[in-house]
Amino acid sequence: MKHLTEYLAFNTKTRQEFINITSQVEEAVKKSGIKEGLCLVNAMHITASVFINDNEAGLHQDFLDWLEGLAPHDRKKYKHNMTGEDNGDAHLKRTVMGREVLVAVTKGRLDFGPWEQIFYGEFDGQRRKRVLIKVIGE
Amino acid sequence: MKHLTEYLAFNTKTRQEFINITSQVEEAVKKSGIKEGLCLVNAMHITASVFINDNEAGLHQDFLDWLEGLAPHDRKKYKHNMTGEDNGDAHLKRTVMGREVLVAVTKGRLDFGPWEQIFYGEFDGQRRKRVLIKVIGE
Amino acid sequence: MKHLTEYLAFNTKTRQEFINITSQVEEAVKKSGIKEGLCLVNAMHITASVFINDNEAGLHQDFLDWLEGLAPHDRKKYKHNMTGEDNGDAHLKRTVMGREVLVAVTKGRLDFGPWEQIFYGEFDGQRRKRVLIKVIGE
Numbered sequence: 001m002k003h004l005t006e007y008l009a010f011n012t013k014t015r016q017e018f019i020n021i022t023s024q025v026e027e028a029v030k031k032s033g034i035k036e037g038l039c040l041v042n043a044m045h046i047t048a049s050v051f052i053n054d055n056e057a058g059l060h061q062d063f064l065d066w067l068e069g070l071a072p073h074d075r076k077k078y079k080h081n082m083t084g085e086d087n088g089d090a091h092l093k094r095t096v097m098g099r100e101v102l103v104a105v106t107k108g109r110l111d112f113g114p115w116e117q118i119f120y121g122e123f124d125g126q127r128r129k130r131v132l133i134k135v136i137g138e
Numbered sequence: 139m140k141h142l143t144e145y146l147a148f149n150t151k152t153r154q155e156f157i158n159i160t161s162q163v164e165e166a167v168k169k170s171g172i173k174e175g176l177c178l179v180n181a182m183h184i185t186a187s188v189f190i191n192d193n194e195a196g197l198h199q200d201f202l203d204w205l206e207g208l209a210p211h212d213r214k215k216y217k218h219n220m221t222g223e224d225n226g227d228a229h230l231k232r233t234v235m236g237r238e239v240l241v242a243v244t245k246g247r248l249d250f251g252p253w254e255q256i257f258y259g260e261f262d263g264q265r266r267k268r269v270l271i272k273v274i275g276e
Numbered sequence: 277m278k279h280l281t282e283y284l285a286f287n288t289k290t291r292q293e294f295i296n297i298t299s300q301v302e303e304a305v306k307k308s309g310i311k312e313g314l315c316l317v318n319a320m321h322i323t324a325s326v327f328i329n330d331n332e333a334g335l336h337q338d339f340l341d342w343l344e345g346l347a348p349h350d351r352k353k354y355k356h357n358m359t360g361e362d363n364g365d366a367h368l369k370r371t372v373m374g375r376e377v378l379v380a381v382t383k384g385r386l387d388f389g390p391w392e393q394i395f396y397g398e399f400d401g402q403r404r405k406r407v408l409i410k411v412i413g414e
Contacts, residue, residue: 001139001277001313001314001413002387003312003313003410003413003414005380005382005387011223014386035140035273036141036143037139037141037274038176038178038272038274038314040314040378040380042379042380043389044388044389044390044392045389045390045391045392046328046329046330046389046391046392051237052184052231052237053184053229053233054184054218054229056218056219056221058216058217058218058219058221059216059217059218059226059229061217062216062217062218062226062229062230063229063230063233066209066230070208070346072344078334078335078338079334079335079336079337079338080330080332080334080335080338082334083332083334088335088338091329091330091335091338091339092338092339092342095327095339095372095373095374096233096234096372097233097330098233098236098237098374099327099328099374099377100377100378101237101238102178102180102238102240103180104143104178104180104183104270104272106143106272109338111143111270111272112182113181113182113183113184113268113270114182114183115183115184116183116184129389130389132380132387132389134314134380134382134387136274136312136313136314136412136413137139137140137141137274138139139277170310174281174412175279176277176314176316176410176412177411189371189375190322190375191322191367191371192322192356192357192367194359196354196355196356196357196358196359197354197355197356197364197367198400199355200354200355200356200367200368201367201368201371204347204368206400208346228357234372235371236371236374236375239375240316240318240376240378241318242281242315242316242318242408242410244281244410249281249408249410250320251319251320251322251405251406251408252320252321253319253321253322254320254321254322266329268317275277275279275412276279
C-alpha cells in the first residue's frame with residue numbers, strides 16, 4: 001500500500017470565502033503515484049469546510065445567503081460566543097457544508113463526474129488554517 | 139490491496155426521487171472479493187446525493203417536505219438560476235443530504251446496523267446521472 | 277494491509293446527548309498498529325450521528341437549539357411517526373450532523389487540527405446503540 005499526506009494552508013482576506021482546491025488535490029494524487037485508491041480531503045479546523053459542488057459564482061453566493069439564513073452571524077445568538085468567541089455561526093455553517101470529502105482515485109486520477117470540483121469553505125477566516133490531503137492505495 | 143470500481147446509472151421519471159441501491163452496492167462488494175476494507179458510494183453529479191437512512195416511505199416524504207422548506211424550488215430565488223438553470227435548490231438540498239457515504243466491509247459484507255440502507259437521492263432528475271462505487275481492501 | 281474493527285455501545289440517559297469518543301477512537305488506532313491509513317467512525321443507527329467539532333458545552337447547546345429549530349421534536353409533524361414512531365425529527369437532525377467521519381492516520385496518530393474532537397450525537401436515546409470504528413492501512 002502506498003500513501004501520501006499533504007497539508008494546504010489558507011489565510012483568507014475576508015471572514016467567509018470559497019477557494020477552488022481541485023488542482024492542488026489532483027497534484028497530490030499525481031505525486032503519490034497511486035493509481036487505484038481513495039483520497040480524503042478535510043478541513044483541520046472546526047469553522048471551515050471542504051465540499052464538492054459547482055464552480056459557479058452565483059451558486060457560491062446562493063450558498064452564503066442560504067447559510068446566513070440558517071445560522072446568522074450574530075454575536076448574541078449563540079452560547080458559544082459567551083466564551084469570548086464570535087464564531088458560533090461558523091461552527092453551524094461548516095456542519096451544513098461538511099468537514100470532508102472522499103474521492104475515488106481510478107487510473108491515477110480523481111474519479112469525478114462532469115461538474116465536480118473541490119472547495120475549501122472558510123466561515124471564520126483572516127487567520128491561518130489548514131486542509132489535510134491523504135491518499136492511500138496502490 | 140484489492141480494488142473494484144463500478145458505476146450505476148439513473149434516469150428518474152420525476153424531478154425528485156429516492157432509490158434504494160443497497161443490493162447493488164452489496165453485489166459490488168461481493169464481486170470485489172474483498173473481505174476487510176472500505177466501500178465508498180458517491181453521487182457523481184452535484185444535484186444528487188447518496189445517503190444512508192431508513193427504508194420507510196413516510197420518512198422519505200418527510201425528507202422531501204423538510205428540504206422543500208429549507209431550500210424551496212423557486213426559479214427566481216437563486217442567483218445560480220440566472221445562468222439559465224432552474225436547479226439552484228437542488229444544489230442546496232443535496233448538500234444537506236450529503237454527496238457520499240463510506241461503509242466498512244467486514245467479513246465480506248457491508249458492516250451495517252439493523253436499519254441502515256443506502257439511497258440515491260435525486261433532486262434534479264429526468265436526465266442520465268451516475269453513482270460511483272469504489273471498494274478497497276483485501 | 278492491516279485492518280481493525282471495533283464497536284462501541286451507548287445507552288444514554290436522555291433522549292439527546294453528545295458524548296466525546298476521541299480517546300476511544302485513538303485507543304483503537306493504537307491497538308491496530310497502523311501507522312499510515314484511514315479511520316472511519318460511523319453511527320450504526322439512523323437516528324444518531326458521529327461528527328467532529330469543538331469540545332465546548334455552550335456550542336453543544338447551540339447545536340441542540342439550532343437543530344430543534346430546523347427539525348422540531350413534534351409527534352404530529354412527521355409522516356414517519358404514523359408508523360408508531362415518535363422520532364421523525366431524530367432522522368432529520370442526524371442528517372444535518374452527519375452519519376460518519378473519516379480521519380487520516382499519520383505516524384500512528386489521528387491526524388487532527390488543534391480543536392478537532394470526535395463526538396457521538398444521540399437524537400433518540402435511552403436504548404442500546406452502536407458505533408463502528410474501522411481502521412485500514414499499514
